[in-house]
Amino acid sequence: MSSYSQPARRRHLGDKRLIQMFIIPTVVLLILMNVFPLIYSLYLSFTEYSAINPTPPQWVGLDNxxxxxxxxxxxxxxxxxxxxxxxxxxxxxxxxxxxxxxxxxxxxxxxxxxxxxxxxxxxxxxxxxxxxxxxxxxxxxxxxxxxxxxxxxxxxxxxxxxxxxxxxxxxxxxxxxxxxxxxxxxxxxxxxxxxxxxxxxxxxxxxxxxxxxxxxxxxxxxxxxxxxxxxxxxxxxxxxxxxxxxxxxxxxxxxxxxxxxxxxxxxxxxxxxxxxxxxxxxxxxxxxxxxxxxxxxxxxxxxxxxxxxx
Amino acid sequence: MATIELMNVEKKFGSSYAVKPMNMTIHSGEFVVLLGPSGCGKTTTLRMISGLEAVTDGQILFDGKDVTWLHPSDRDIAFVFQFFALYSHMTARENIAFPLQAQGEPRDSIRKRVEEVAKMLRIEHLMNARPGGLSGGDQQRVALARALVRRPAAFLMDEPLGALDAEFRESMRAEIKRLHIEQNATTVYVTHDQIEAMAMGDRVVVMSAAVVQQNGTPAEVYHDPANLFVAKFIGSPGMNLIQGHYADGKVALPGDNHYTVPADWYTAIHETIGRDGDIILGFRPEAAHISASGPIATTVYTTDLHGSYTMLHLELNRDTIVDVRAGRGTNYPIGTPARFDLDPAMVRFFDPKTEAAIHKGGNP
The missing domain is CATH 1.10.3720.10 (MetI-like)
Structure with a gap:
């Protein structure tokens, strides 16, 4: 009987939800590991900053x-x-x-x-x-x-x-x-x-x-x-x-x-x-x-x- | 244009023959069709003539000159492949110009000749297209143009219409025939389609099981097949072949029928199977005509309407059904009796032991 109840439970998960469940973890990971560093480093490239120095980034425009x-x-x-x-x-x-x-x-x-x-x-x-x-x-x-x-x-x-x-x-x-x-x-x-x-x-x-x-x-x-x-x-x-x-x-x-x-x-x-x-x-x-x-x-x-x- | 001679040419793969030793002469300007079912050795024969395949024994002569071991490029031939074999990265124009460019001809004369050939095949408007963008028929026209452009001594065509739709086949068949007549080029053409072979060839070479079964004009292979294979293979449907027993000028046929053999056959039959022996009676569907006084009694099994005529399938007994052509006017209900007679000039006999045809004028 359990083999019948299994598909019934799955039916509550719509295709859309299923797709989201597969995609969201990847997107989160991508944002954390790729997109954020990319944008943050772009910002840093316009600043005077050293990662080992407690001084916050100073905007210097195109100097770098x-x-x-x-x-x-x-x-x-x-x-x-x-x-x-x-x-x-x-x-x-x-x-x-x-x-x-x-x-x-x-x-x-x-x-x-x-x-x-x-x-x-x-x-x-x-x-x-x-x-x-x-x-x-x-x-x-x-x-x-x-x-x-x-x-x-x-x-x-x-x-x-x-x-x-x-x-x-x-x-x-x-x-x-x-x-x-x-x-x-x-x-x-x-x-x-x-x-x-x-x-x-x-x-x-x-x-x-x-x-x-x-x-x-x-x-x-x-x-x-x-x-x-x-x-x-x-x-x-x-x-x-x-x-x-x-x-x-x-x-x-x-x-x-x-x-x-x-x-x-x-x-x-x-x-x-x-x-x-x-x-x-x-x-x-x-x-x-x-x-x-x-x-x-x-x-x-x-x-x-x-x-x-x- | 070249005369091509094959002398005891054979091809073996390991210990099995793809082509058993064969002899054949293709005269200058002739259109010869190699016809047979797949795997009969016809394409191998063509490839040996072209030099794409090496012979295992025998000699190939072009105009009396031994070319057996010459490279394809030294034989002055053109080859049209079943799947076109166009250079996919070149336009139609570049494809057609390729053989001339390969020989380093001057640019002006190449352009002139390419345009000439394109006009001949009516593909001028396709010249800048690539093969991938062309229909099968147009691709084959480009391939034909590439073959024609160099004015080779002989054309070899390997099922050039095999990859085309039925609709294209008919018109391309006429185009190729017309080209052959205009160019008067020696042509060897391979096909498994007996209608194509009959329609196009000056001569048809029927092959089966690596052996040439018959070499003759379309009319000869149709009306006077050399053996049972050719009789069955040529024509659609093939020749009716009925097992019978010959004695006293009569053939006993299934269903208690008796056919009186025309007198001019007696000598030939007596020479081959004797005065009393098994024989096979053969006749084409159009050699029979329905007549109430006909000697052979049958029952109508089924009928098919073919537009201009009706094909009757008549049952002599449970195991013997023959095809008979009839006019389309009359109705033949299934299960009703029908009698037919045979045109004495169109009756053929075969020896069941050798499967060879019995020849009226004695065996050649």
């Missing part, structure tokens, strides 16, 4: 934004991030798509090989940073040995040389995230129907012509998605830098000492956390980064739509 956008010190961080994103994402696209082209045709062991290539992506960035730090070590690291340097005194010091440090971070990022690009590219390549290549063979298209006119345009939407994801990630680059170089080494630029691998996120972290704890200024900087990322994403999405519609 002026400082972030005009001070060469901060421009340096943006320049590092931009250069890093450009080089790293380009290399990941080339390596990842190249690997996908090689693994496109199934062969014995290709499944295992694909899985093995995906391993770096599954590791924690903190772990990756820690062990690549050892790999780059000029006296016992295998990287320099692999490149053919046997004498630790003449071997390049990847993480300590201001000319090489950013490249070192790029190398690790490419190692870690090219598999992601490969995965997306493989999905795109395998979705191209065989009959298009059959038609192209009948139409007497050379291999290069087929690649340029069929393969590339057909995978382009997925390639653009890969570029979008990786660019956003590159702009947020924090963990690998902290694990490998901590932002250093420093280099004298004019009269100022700058940290050559200090990305915007690393700088933000330093500004926001004690001992500096410049909450107002760091909020302003975070908003500048947010606007840049939104702008870039929009450009990509526009490009993506263009590719899809022609």
């Amino acid at each position: 934004y002026k400082k972030v956008l005009s001070d060469n010190l901060y421009w340096h961080n943006f320049a590092v991030t931009g250069r890093y994103a450009l080089i790293s994402v380009s290399l990941q696209m080339i390596v990842g798509f190249g690997l996908a082209m090689l693994l496109k045709e199934k062969f014995k062991g290709s499944g295992l090989l694909t899985t093995l290539i995906l391993v770096p992506m599954m590791l924690s960035p903190a772990v990756v940073g820690a062990f690549w730090k050892n790999i780059f070590n000029p006296s016992f690291g295998i990287f320099d040995q692999f490149l053919g340097y046997s004498d630790p005194n003449t071997a390049p010091e990847w993480l300590g040389d201001p000319d090489l440090a950013l490249w070192a971070v790029v190398i690790v990022d490419v190692w870690m995230w090219s598999p992601f690009v490969m995965l997306l590219s493989l999905a795109g390549l395998s979705a191209i129907p065989d009959y298009l290549y059959e038609a192209a063979a009948i139409d007497r298209a050379s291999a290069w012509f087929q690649f340029r006119r069929i393969t590339l345009p057909q995978v382009m939407p997925l390639l653009l998605i890969a570029v979008l994801f990786r660019t956003i990630e590159a702009f947020k680059q924090f963990d690998l830098v902290m694990g490998l170089t901590g932002g250093g080494p420093s280099l004298l630029q004019g009269t100022q000492a700058v940290n050559v691998t200090e990305t915007v996120s690393v700088k933000l972290f330093r500004l926001a956390m004690p001992p500096q704890a410049q909450t107002g200024l760091s909020s302003a900087m975070a908003y500048v980064v947010l606007v840049i990322i939104i702008a870039i994403s929009n450009l990509y999405i526009r490009a993506l739509n263009k590719v899809r519609e022609g």
